Amino acid sequence: MRTRVDLPAVATFLLVTFGAAWLIALPLWTSGLGLNTPGAGVLLVAMMAAPTLGTLAVVLVLRRRPGTILRSTGLTSEGGVRSLLPWAAPAWLAPLVLVALSLLLGAAVGVFHADLTGFSAFRELLHAAGADRVPVPVPALVLIQVVQVLLVGWINVIPALGEEWGWRGWLLPALLPLGRWPAILLVGVVWGLWHAPVILVGYNYPLEPAPVALLLMVGFCVAAGSLLGWLRLRSDSVWPCAIGHGFVNAAAGLPLVLAAAGRPIDNATTGLLGWTGWLVMALTLGAATLVGRRRAVHEV
Numbered sequence: 001m002r003t004r005v006d007l008p009a010v011a012t013f014l015l016v017t018f019g020a021a022w023l024i025a026l027p028l029w030t031s032g033l034g035l036n037t038p039g040a041g042v043l044l045v046a047m048m049a050a051p052t053l054g055t056l057a058v059v060l061v062l063r064r065r066p067g068t069i070l071r072s073t074g075l076t077s078e079g080g081v082r083s084l085l086p087w088a089a090p091a092w093l094a095p096l097v098l099v100a101l102s103l104l105l106g107a108a109v110g111v112f113h114a115d116l117t118g119f120s121a122f123r124e125l126l127h128a129a130g131a132d133r134v135p136v137p138v139p140a141l142v143l144i145q146v147v148q149v150l151l152v153g154w155i156n157v158i159p160a161l162g163e164e165w166g167w168r169g170w171l172l173p174a175l176l177p178l179g180r181w182p183a184i185l186l187v188g189v190v191w192g193l194w195h196a197p198v199i200l201v202g203y204n205y206p207l208e209p210a211p212v213a214l215l216l217m218v219g220f221c222v223a224a225g226s227l228l229g230w231l232r233l234r235s236d237s238v239w240p241c242a243i244g245h246g247f248v249n250a251a252a253g254l255p256l257v258l259a260a261a262g263r264p265i266d267n268a269t270t271g272l273l274g275w276t277g278w279l280v281m282a283l284t285l286g287a288a289t290l291v292g293r294r295r296a297v298h299e300v
Contacts, residue, residue, distance in 0.1 A: 005177050009058045013174070017054035017166060018194060021047050025197035034201040044198060048159040051166020051194075058170065073169035074238030087235040091244035095272075096149060098284065099251045102277035103258060103270070111269035111276065113260040120261035145257050153250030160245035161238070167191050168228055169238040180233065188225030192218030205267050216268055223278040224248060227285050234292065248272060 024047045031037040059069050070076045077083055106112030115121065119138050167187055175183035195217050205213035228241045255271045267273040
């Protein structure tokens with residue numbers, strides 16, 4: 001392990017990763033339509049490959065550890081697939097649980113207004129989509145939405161890996177000479193700022209002024225990135241991070257399914273993007289760290 005941060009490699013990674021993100025998102029700015037630009041969804045997914053381009057630039061251009069890239073960035077692990085299973089399961093299920101806990105906290109403090117009987121906001125969505133005449137009870141449709149998150153979310157793991165191979169696969173180990181937690185937190189800050197091309201045009205926090213929205217995104221990425229960073233170092237693999245990231249994205253729309261109609265959802269306060277979600281993730285990380293330390297003591 002390096003005793004000092006390889007500054008040229010980190011600078012190259014950041015230059016390529018941020019440059020590629022802005023280049024991919026450029027049509028959102030030049031069209032004048034922002035997120036309403038035709039093909040915006042495709043651009044958002046394509047942007048997730050930018051950190052992978054940064055990793056490849058470091059490995060192929062600067063020739064930093066080209067012979068051990070798969071192992072050093074966590075794409076492969078010493079124990080193989082079987083060693084990943086204990087980490088893949090919580091990475092798969094935890095996002096849904098964390099969203100649920102954040103919504104419970106939001107409801108308790110009055111920033112989220114739920115309707116768990118009539119699902120009135122979801123009914124409005126169905127009506128707007130012309131699907132309210134489907135001969136299936138709304139509660140059953142809500143259950144289908146939840147199950148769909150747990151199944152279809154696996155598709156999200158593929159683009160999520162495009163990010164995680166860069167953030168937690170390459171950059172986090174590269175910054176470990178700074179210390180474990182400084183590295184984890186710094187990656188979270190960088191990850192949040194990297195979202196600027198889409199956050200500044202209204203993505204994720206459309207109700208907030210652009211500078212505030214970017215700060216909120218940094219806060220979310222520090223909270224979520226700390227959990228993912230902990231998972232990366234504990235599992236010695238980037239795959240659980242990609243799974244967790246993918247299912248966080250898949251579960252992002254659940255507040256809309258459970259909300260009361262006529263109550264706008266503010267992502268600054270609600271769900272994992274909001275401060276209630278940050279608090280839930282921080283408490284989860286604290287509990288996981290404490291359990292990990294106790295197990296380490298018992299093993300010694």
